[in-house]
Amino acid sequence: MPQLTAAKVKNAGVGKHHDGQGLFLRVYESGSRCWVLRLTVDGRRREIGLGGWPEVSLADARAKAFEHRAAAAGGRDPLADKRRGDVPTFREAAKKVLDANRTRWRSERTAVLWWASLENHAFPIIGDLAVDRISQSDVLRCVEPMWATRTETARKVRQRIRTVLKWCQAHGYVQFNMAGEVIDGALPPMPRVKSHFRSLPYGEVADALAVVEESGASPSAKLCLRFTVLTAARSGEARNATWDEIDFNACEWTIPEERMKAASEHRVPLSNAALDVLDQAKDCHDGSDLVFPSPLKPGRPLSEITLTKILRDIGLADRATVHGFRASFRTWALEQTDTPWAVCEAALAHSLGDSTQQIYIRGDAYTKRRKLMDQCAQYLERP
Structure with a gap:
């Protein structure tokens, strides 16, 4: 009882x-x-x-x-x-992983792209499945259709599914990672495809900038693109530049490590032409600390699409990308100057693994980089 x-x-x-x-x-x-x-x-x-x-x-x-x-x-x-x-669905587990990693990723765009790839290729197949019910064949259905044709997308989707299931393993929801080595034998070797950003021959860059200047793009966008070329910077580094990063007395732009691909602070020597761009950019001030603010969204940086649209509007989209101007710069530097290769790489903020090269770059290479950036500006402003 x-x-x-x-x-x-x-x-x-x-x-x-x-x-x-x-x-x-x-x-x-x-x-x-x-x-x-x-x-x-x-x-x-x-x-x-x-x-x-x-x-x-x-x-x-x-x-x-x-x-x-x-x-x-x-x-x-x-x-x-x-x-x-209590076992979560794959979508629920993916949201947990996204939230756990969001703060350590360098930009919100990384989180958006990470989630979008799963939303497009994984969630329709395994999103509503409890993670302990996901099989090898389920994962293969997500990646096999694009494995040979969209190799980079397929690789990223598999890696992200694997990351989510690894989290599930750590929390005891699954015993095996069905996106791991267990499916290697079912997938053919991924073809090695090396893609290159479209880039103009360096002899055409000055003319391209002149056409940009005459385009109907906003002053902020035109100045940002010109500054990007004059500094050989990545698009995101220039678009997100803030005034407190600019030292007019030292003629220098210091990009903090959290905005650098290599996760280390990068100093960019500024030529007179680059400084002139910055002086003009002051007229675009919107009250924020951004050097090149969006004219449509005050307080927000220009989008990458905005700069790409300039190239499309002037008829260069099929021959050049914004990132491709860095390749044009490197080719010009190696073919038209006596600048050492390591200095050219340092100007592009590329990481060099050799410790001797790293010491060299931290030493007198900065002086050589300043000379290189001045030469670049002079070349682009030639008659």
Whole structure:
């Protein structure tokens, strides 16, 4: 016969208070109360939490206990069943991984692209599956259709599925990572495709900038593109430049490490032409600290699409990209100047693994880089 009543549950002191057939109320010194069912499954004693009182009433606890005892009598493990109900879907697990990594990624764009790739290629197939129900064939269905034709996308999608399932492994939701080595044998070797950003011959860059100047783009966008070319910077580095990074006295632009691809601070010597661009950019000031603010969204930087649109509008989109101007700069520097290769790489903020080269770059290479940037400006401004 049951031993507990609603009144006894409410007034029970610290300790265990048995109701019968393995069900008992555990009362802690803090006053909190929780229901526990003790069962023997496959010869092993198990304790299953049924929830806290008063959220779970005495009647509710008895009903849950009855269900678990029936499951055990039928040969099932009630504790395993309970845990299975807590297993997230792939979409839910991916959201957890996204939230956990968002703060360490360099930009919100990384998070947007990460999620979009799963939304486009993984969620339609495995998004609503509990992660412990995902099989190798499910993962293959996500990546096989594009494995040979969209290799980079396929590689990223597999890597991101693998990352989510690795998180699930760490939390005990899955035993094996179905996007890991277990599917290697089912996928053919990925073709090695090296893509290059379209770039103009360096002899055409000055004329291209002249056409940009005559285009209908906003002053902020035109100045940003010109500054990008004159500094050999990446588009994002220039678009997100702030006035506190500019030292007019030292003629220098210091890009903080959190905005650099190599995650280390980068100093850019500014030529007179680059400084002139900055002087003109002051007229675009919108109250924020951005050097090149968006004319459409005050307080926000120009978008990459804005600069790309300039090239499209002047008919160069099929021959050049904004990033491609860095390739034009490198080719010009190696063919038209006597600048050492390591200095050219340093001007592009490329990481060099050799420690001797790193020491060299931190030393007198900066002086050589200033000379190189001045030469670049003179070349672009020639008649």
